[in-house]
Amino acid sequence: MDTKKKQSVIPIYAVGLVWLSRAISGHLSSFGGIISTIVLSAVAFVVLKIFFPDKVEQADSTDKAAPNVAKPEEKKQPEPKQDSTPKPEEKKQDEPSTGNPELDAILKQGAQSVSKIQALNDEIPDFKLSAQIKQIEILTEKIFAYVKEHPQDMGQIRQFLNYYLPTTIKLLEQYVVLQNQGMRMGNIDEGMKKIEDMLDKVIVAFQRQLDSLFESSVVDITADIQVMEQMMASEGLTGKDF
Known part of the structure; x- marks a missing residue:
């Protein structure tokens, strides 16, 4: 199984909202306002990251469809022909054999x-x-x-x-x-x-x-x-x- 980390977008949106609101209110016109905005956005990002952590998903490697590669058709080997010539019946070992x-x-x-x-x-x-x-x-x-x-x-x-x-x-x-x-x-x-x-x-x-x-x-x-x-x-x- 492969794991896939999915990042939460809420903290990012929150940082964007902080900068947007600070820009509208005119706090980005000075150097100190920019520094304070950076601090606020960092705090907002960390806090929201705690409440909205990244999600870890398990990805099944078998779900990935492998390209269908056509295998060359294997040629069947011809079966060996059985010898139909009748063979003489083998003499049982337990039968007496005297030559007569x-x-x-x-x-x-x-x-x-x-x-x-x-x-x-x-x-x-x-x-x-x-x-x-x-x-x-x-x-x-x-x-x-x-x-x-x-x-x-x-x-x-x-x-x-x-x-x-x-x-x-x-x-x-x-x-x-x-x-x-x-x-x-x-x-x-x-x-x-x-x-x-x-x-x-x-x-x-x-x-x-x-x-x-x-x-x-x-x-x-x-x-x-x-x-x-x-x-x-x-x-x-x-x-x-x-």
Whole structure:
């Protein structure tokens, strides 16, 4: 805000009137009359200045109209064109990558199945049943871990992968649906009992599936032991020579 001082004109008018009246009355004809007129006008000016002081006004600087200067119109920069060429879908980091597409697909299905079993187990409060499902989960993880290390044995789990595992998950999903009805009676109770009894058989089947994968390993172990025993015997390193 700018301040502007506005001087009062009344004291000035009063001084003018003093001189005018003194001139009319003839007091300005002598030197002494002029001096006395000066004194009177000074006194009148000071007294009236007290009663009619100068006014201070605030002037808003924004009131001053600035000249309208036309700004040059800015040219809009053209937006960069988006590349519409379809890009290949980036592979997720959490997906297994072994360099073998068939093995990758099997391991991905296995990971999804294990996650589904875990999620279903979280929805089942029954302690005994939950322990059975946990055992199924562990066996499933072991089967896929073996196949990852021995991809040449992928063919041995085809039936397990395409039928036994998805059917087991389907039974657990049906159990959760029956359980969530909040009552065990009639058909609901019968269906839940059948699934509960079936889980023991599922565990045995999964155990045998895992065990069968080690059949070739046991054959190799047996062959290595036989060769080692024959070499030890031929060199007299067996216990019979002592």
